[in-house]
Amino acid sequence: MAITVVGSVAFDTVETPAGRRERCLAGAATYFSLAASYFTQVRVIAVVGEDFGPEQQAVFDAHKIDIRGIERAPGKSFFWQGSYLENLNEAKTLKTDLNVFAGFEPKIPEAYRDSEFLFLANIDPVLQRRVREATPNAKLVAGDTMNYWIKDHKPALLEVLKGLDILLINDTETRMIAGNSNLVQAARAVLELGPRMLVVKHGEYGATAFFGKSPKNVGATTFRAPALPLEEIIDPTGAGDSFAGGFFGYLASQPELTPGAFRRAMFYGSVMGSFAVERFGTDRLQELSRKEIDERFNIFRELTHLD
Amino acid sequence: MAITVVGSVAFDTVETPAGRRERCLAGAATYFSLAASYFTQVRVIAVVGEDFGPEQQAVFDAHKIDIRGIERAPGKSFFWQGSYLENLNEAKTLKTDLNVFAGFEPKIPEAYRDSEFLFLANIDPVLQRRVREATPNAKLVAGDTMNYWIKDHKPALLEVLKGLDILLINDTETRMIAGNSNLVQAARAVLELGPRMLVVKHGEYGATAFFGKSPKNVGATTFRAPALPLEEIIDPTGAGDSFAGGFFGYLASQPELTPGAFRRAMFYGSVMGSFAVERFGTDRLQELSRKEIDERFNIFRELTHLD
Numbered sequence: 017m018a019i020t021v022v023g024s025v026a027f028d029t030v031e032t033p034a035g036r037r038e039r040c041l042a043g044a045a046t047y048f049s050l051a052a053s054y055f056t057q058v059r060v061i062a063v064v065g066e067d068f069g070p071e072q073q074a075v076f077d078a079h080k081i082d083i084r085g086i087e088r089a090p091g092k093s094f095f096w097q098g099s100y101l102e103n104l105n106e107a108k109t110l111k112t113d114l115n116v117f118a119g120f121e122p123k124i125p126e127a128y129r130d131s132e133f134l135f136l137a138n139i140d141p142v143l144q145r146r147v148r149e150a151t152p153n154a155k156l157v158a159g160d161t162m163n164y165w166i167k168d169h170k171p172a173l174l175e176v177l178k179g180l181d182i183l184l185i186n187d188t189e190t191r192m193i194a195g196n197s198n199l200v201q202a203a204r205a206v207l208e209l210g211p212r213m214l215v216v217k218h219g220e221y222g223a224t225a226f227f228g229k230s231p232k233n234v235g236a237t238t239f240r241a242p243a244l245p246l247e248e249i250i251d252p253t254g255a256g257d258s259f260a261g262g263f264f265g266y267l268a269s270q271p272e273l274t275p276g277a278f279r280r281a282m283f284y285g286s287v288m289g290s291f292a293v294e295r296f297g298t299d300r301l302q303e304l305s306r307k308e309i310d311e312r313f314n315i316f317r318e319l320t321h322l323d
Numbered sequence: 324m325a326i327t328v329v330g331s332v333a334f335d336t337v338e339t340p341a342g343r344r345e346r347c348l349a350g351a352a353t354y355f356s357l358a359a360s361y362f363t364q365v366r367v368i369a370v371v372g373e374d375f376g377p378e379q380q381a382v383f384d385a386h387k388i389d390i391r392g393i394e395r396a397p398g399k400s401f402f403w404q405g406s407y408l409e410n411l412n413e414a415k416t417l418k419t420d421l422n423v424f425a426g427f428e429p430k431i432p433e434a435y436r437d438s439e440f441l442f443l444a445n446i447d448p449v450l451q452r453r454v455r456e457a458t459p460n461a462k463l464v465a466g467d468t469m470n471y472w473i474k475d476h477k478p479a480l481l482e483v484l485k486g487l488d489i490l491l492i493n494d495t496e497t498r499m500i501a502g503n504s505n506l507v508q509a510a511r512a513v514l515e516l517g518p519r520m521l522v523v524k525h526g527e528y529g530a531t532a533f534f535g536k537s538p539k540n541v542g543a544t545t546f547r548a549p550a551l552p553l554e555e556i557i558d559p560t561g562a563g564d565s566f567a568g569g570f571f572g573y574l575a576s577q578p579e580l581t582p583g584a585f586r587r588a589m590f591y592g593s594v595m596g597s598f599a600v601e602r603f604g605t606d607r608l609q610e611l612s613r614k615e616i617d618e619r620f621n622i623f624r625e626l627t628h629l630d
Contacts, residue, residue: 240549242547247505319546
């Protein structure tokens with residue numbers, strides 16, 4: 017099944033303990049679509065500026081990602097500059113230039129209308145909602161958000177949550193939305209707001225899926241996927257978007273959404289996140305093979321399974 | 324196989340968001356031995372004061388824990404007072420009275436000499452080493468330590484590490500010993516100091532075992548056990564010692580120390596840690612059954628296994 021994703025396609029300049037990279041192809045929709053492209057057909061809705069040229073387009077083409085929904089606008093693409101020199105787990109934002117993204121009005125190409133999977137990457141919840149409403153055929157809708165929208169745009173965000181099947185966020189965001197410091201209680205509160213499934217990403221400790229209502233302190237409706245202990249992290253940017261791409265891409269490739277498919281999707285999410293951080297920007301996600309992905313999936317199984 | 328454990332038997336006064344408890348039976352050796360007692364025979368070496376009476380003794384007796392190695396000294400037992408009101412993940416120490424523990428000279432009863440498993444709970448590394456040397460028959464030796472010893476008693480601690488098969492510590496302690504903020508690199512450095520296996524406890528995110536040398540960024544010689552997402556944590560004290568007791572107790576109960584036995588031991592460690600925090604002090608560990616323990620083991624499997 018095809019996935020439509022709406023989100024940012026951007027250029028990033030990042031500094032990490034491993035070095036510095038200028039203006040690499042990035043953005044949530046880019047990380048997501050590259051990660052998902054190893055599993056299924058991906059269609060992107062975004063806006064870019066005149067700096068998005070044949071070199072960038074070739075990256076999407078090489079992965080058969082449909083970019084007819086990427087609008088070209090006069091001006092420059094969204095630009096972000098960040099540093100991980102002080103803390104590899106949290107970026108320090110040095111610069112954010114919205115550029116053409118400031119006036120972004122998502123338009124959904126006719127050719128995307130039959131997408132049964134929709135991913136609303138981290139953008140203004142007003143835009144997320146508009147895309148959701150313009151995609152009535154979507155059978156499974158997942159999305160992401162961030163502290164900025166939770167803090168200052170909560171009413172719009174709550175409207176988006178009502179229309180989501182799956183929300184993928186991190187520990188801090190879960191606690192912020194719920195206003196509760198206990199993760200399990202916070203997760204339950206978030207599940208009351210709309211999503212049927214909540215995936216909480218724990219960075220280097222993996223991710224936990226909470227499904228609907230679960231009995232007290234019992235793991236039966238909870239699933240935990242590990243992260244791979246990594247000796248070297250080159251650039252943590254995009255790990256969460258890559259997790260989402262692996263997770264949702266795998267789900268979209270399945271003939272049936274069984275409980276086992278959701279579990280394997282959690283593992284594939286972790287797998288794609290672990291690859292993303294091995295090189296700057298999307299470099300590692302650009303050069304993978306499905307064989308490498310499945311080999312790492314087996315390492316994850318080996319890492320956590322008793323037998 | 325019997326386990327000998329040396330460590331503190333103490334009284335704790337704790338405050339948590341769930342309430343306050345005065346002078347409950349506690350101490351690393353108490354948590355450890357209760358947790359391990361569900362799997363094997365445990366023998367304790369410690370010192371207590373005159374406040375250790377029939378009520379406390381009955382707790383050990385009920386679990387057939389051998390306390391002939393618990394010396395009674397004039398004065399009061401070790402006392403600790405802490406608060407988790409600000410942060411459930413880290414205790415704020417309000418008071419530490421070493422009392423009889425200040426002059427502790429561990430003596431090993433003749434009846435303990437055939438113990439093939441030895442656990443050196445978190446105490447002065449000079450004492451850990453003395454017990455290690457007085458237990459030449461031990462075939463498998465594991466131990467714990469804490470930031471205080473790492474910071475101010477490192478030479479003595481390094482001597483202990485040389486004699487350990489397994490070290491169980493947390494993320495921060497691992498990074499402190501190695502002086503390296505990357506957990507995998509730090510773990511590798513700790514494994515160079517003596518232990519053949521390092522278990523790093525991540526609190527609410529579970530624990531990772533590192534076995535000897537492992538190829539770069541590959542999980543094959545690494546194993547990760549989850550923690551149970553808990554909706555209610557009554558008292559986090561002793562979770563790490565209970566993990567150690569479940570882990571080492573299970574190992575001591577096995578006819579052969581296969582790779583599978585170590586993996587299951589990691590899960591049993593997490594299981595016992597998850598029980599410990601459900602009540603104040605050692606209350607929950609005192610009342611368990613092996614059936615309950617194995618049921619929770621299965622919940623942990625369900626929580627993380629793909630099939």
